Amino acid sequence: MRASQFLIATLKESPSDAVVTSHQLMLRAGMIRKLASGLYTWLPFGLRTLRKVEKIVREEMDAAGALELLMPAVQPGELWEESGRWFEYGGELMRIKDRHNRDFCIGPTHEEVITDLARNELNSYRQLPVNFYQVQTKFRDETRPRFGVMRAREFLMKDAYSFHANEESLNDTYERMHQAYTNIFTRLGLDFRPVNADTGSIGGAVSHEFHVLASSGEDDIAFSNQSSYAANVELAEAVAPSTERPTASQELSEVSTPDQHSIEDVSQFLNLSAQQVLKTLIVEGELSEKEQEQGKKPALVALVLRGDHELNELKAEKLAGIANPLTFAQEEDIVAALGCKPGSIGPCQMSIEIIVDRSAAVVADFACGANKDGVHLTGANWGRDANIGRIEDVRNVVEGDASPDGEGTLEIKRGIEVGHIFQLGDKYSKALNATVLDENGKQKTMLMGCYGIGVSRVVAAAIEQNFDDRGILWPQALAPFQVTIVLIDAHKSEEVVERGEALYQSLLALGYDVLLDDRDKKTSPGVKFADSELMGTPHRVVISSRGLKSGLVEYKARQDQKNDAIEVPCDDIFELVKSKLAH
RNA sequence: CGGAACAUAGCGCAGCCUGGUAGCGCAUCUGCUUUGGGAGCAGAGGGUCGGGGGUUCGAAUCCCUCUGUUCCGACCA
The missing domain is CATH 3.40.50.800 (Anticodon-binding domain)
Structure with a gap:
């Protein structure tokens, strides 16, 4: 290309609304221009890189046996009603009506459409497994689009959907996709990790996210410094401490702590490290459907953590006996049940159920609230002064924790999610009745997997990882x-x-x-x-x-x-x- | 969704407090000069000051409202 014939749209200054490096550099280098919030035009220069990502993705998907097709961006609402997501999906689903006043949406993902296709076209187990993919524009009406194309509303995505007669076949394709993704990000020249992940709203069981490591990432990734273990912090298990709880050496005593509520306040006031102070969070317990119908109020449950640890809400709400979604107790309910306000709660003389975090359970001679306003206890000990109740893993891991696979310790870095693979199981095939005939001539619901790569986000992530004070440092494979x-x-x-x-x-x-x-x-x-x-x-x-x-x-x-x-x-x-x- | 700010030329900004002819830098166009790190000189074009309403003799400036954009938060005993 001759520069005299090309659109070189470089800028000396970056527009004031760009805050992250990749966004600034993409604007300054003339790769993209903003049309509206979360909507970007790809200029000729930027499009070259986008196409290169697409090309590598296509080559590896084809090599892994997937078949490319192309589905409509606009989808009928009926299909979404059939899967149930018309009601479940929130404001991110852009709903529109056509001139006949029929419901449609602009596809944020394509499980419904592909499952509809599969139930019509696939009739026999002998046609399985198949894996269809497309590279296509998606739309998600994000509450807060930001960081340029990294979190845009309209974006380019490669999404693949596989169909199977049995679990074994699904596992097999899942592993092939895991390998294909590893090949793709390696070829792109990026520093990435596949991590165990939560399956979120899409449903299903097994799931991995592929994260590009960069300081501007939106997710915290915990990974072992010695093994390949990596997991989203939301999901990483905080293993039980190998050490025994020391024996009690202090006497329990009450201390007046007026206006000291936060862990920071209390530990400073008492001149203790936050590790020696336990915090007690009060959440609502679980109600059966019957109890809900009767309008019963949920019982309260106390969660006890070490002061320097953070509650992991995802872990907590999965526990039996705790409301899901996790609901923090109202202040008046706490006062009614415990006789004091939040900020002075502790596990000693506790009338409600107590769930103690694994790490908190091995602390001796700790400080905690005394369940009296403005009073804390010091020298408290499990067994002697407080009932330890259940011990569970309810906290986020922190750097230096033992890796759950037993090898090495954890490091935590920010990651940009660029790929996500799921074993969906039969969630959509069941809802849409996508079946094939098996060897015995019986109807059988297909199993599904789905596999996504944020193509446009990969471009931004590559820049986040490769730049200096003069501009972008393209990996060879992505350079326009x-x-x-x-x-x-x-x-x-x-x-x-x-x-x-x-x-x-x-x-x-x-x-x-x-x-x-x-x-x-x-x-x-x-x-x-x-x-x-x-x-x-x-x-x-x-x-x-x-x-x-x-x-x-x-x-x-x-x-x-x-x-x-x-x-x-x-x-x-x-x-x-x-x-x-x-x- | 909660909180905060901003909106003036393509981009970056000043002017607003204290109302009185809309400005600067970059970019663009013309001419001359110049050629190894975002050129120099001379000239030129480009704005309903986000929209609407109000106060006023007079509003970019003060007030109300709408819209748009951005930032922060959605972890807390």
């Missing part, structure tokens, strides 16, 4: 242009033009993406250099009349932090660039 040839003094020197043209043509002939910066003399060399760095082209050749006088041209790799370029004889430059591009 692999080589930039900068011409200097082209208007004065025929030889500059000829040499540049020759190199340009021979690299093009090999199929490389080359940008020939032939912009006229109004574009100064400094602008060309700055643009090539902002745009992140991995390799740059500079051809100038000054260099050609000694028969030399200049080569520089974008990754080289040092500013010094290599001067090479101009007859050697083609071979040099070719060898650099080869790997």
Whole structure:
């Protein structure tokens, strides 16, 4: 591509609404422009990278035996009513009506449509397994779109759906997809982790998220420093401490702690570390349907954690006897049941059920609320002063915790979710009655898996992981242009033009993406250099009349932090660039 | 959804407090000069100051309202 024929839409300053690096750089390098909140136009330069991600995704999906198709972005509401999600899905589902006043939505995902297709087209177990995929625009009406294309409302996604006659087949395809995803992100040149994940609202059992590690990520990922164990912090198990609880060495005593409510206040006031202070959270207990109908009030349950630990609501609400979704008790109910306000609650002399976190259960001589306003206890001990009740895992893991697989300790980093694979089971096939005939001629509900990659988000994630103060540092596989040839003094020197043209043509002939910066003399060399760095082209050749006088041209790799370029004889430059591009 | 802020040329901003001819930088266009790190000089174009309403002789500026955008939060004993 010749720069003079291309849209180079670089900006010196970034629009004020861009806060994360990838968003700023995508705007500044001329990759995208915002149309409205969460809606972006991909300019020619940005589209090149988007297409490269798509290409690698397609190649690996095809290689893994998946079949590409393309479904409509607009979907009939009836299908969503059939699956039940018309009512379950919240405001993220963009609902529209056509001119006949019929309900439609703009697809945030395509389980319903593909399952409808499968029930019509698949009749026999002998047609299974199959795995269909598409690369397509999705729409989710996010409450708070942000970070550019990283959390946009309209985005490009590769989604795949597999159909199976049995669990074994589903597992098999799931593993193949796991491997295909690993291949994809490896080829893209990204630092990523597959992590065990919560299945969320989509339902089903087994699930992995693929996260690109970057400080701007929205999820906390816990991973072992010694093994391949990685999990979303929401799901990572906090293993029981291997140490025994020390024996009590202090006497229980009451301390007046006026206006000291938070763990921070109390530990400072008592001059104790937060680890020695236990916090007690009061949540609502579970009610049976019958009790709910009778309008009974739920019993309260006390959750006891170490002061420096955070409650994991997901873990808590899964416990028997606790309301799901987790509901914190109202202040008046707490006062009625315990006789004091939140902020002074503790497990000693507790009248309601107590669930103690594994780590909190091995603390001795702890401080806690005294169940009297403005009073705390110190030197408290389980058994002697408080009933330990049940012990459960109800906290988030923290750095340094033992890895649940027994190997190494946990580190926590932010991750950007770029891929997600699920074993859906029969959730949708059952709802939509998608069956095939089995070996015995009997109707059998198919099992399903689904596998997504946020194609547009991958582009942003790649930038979050690869940039410096001058701009983007594209991994080879994603670079919109692999080589930039900068011409200097082209208007004065025929030889500059000829040499540049020759190199340009021979690299093009090999199929490389080359940008020939032939912009006229109004574009100064400094602008060309700055643009090539902002745009992140991995390799740059500079051809100038000054260099050609000694028969030399200049080569520089974008990754080289040092500013010094290599001067090479101009007859050697083609071979040099070719060898650099080869790997 | 809760809280906070912002909206002035394509982009970044000033002007508003204290009402009186709408400005700066970048970008754009023309001419001349210039060519190894975001060029120089001279000139030019570009705005219903987000929309509506009000106060006033007069509103970008003060008041009300709507819309849009952004940020923070949705973990707490």
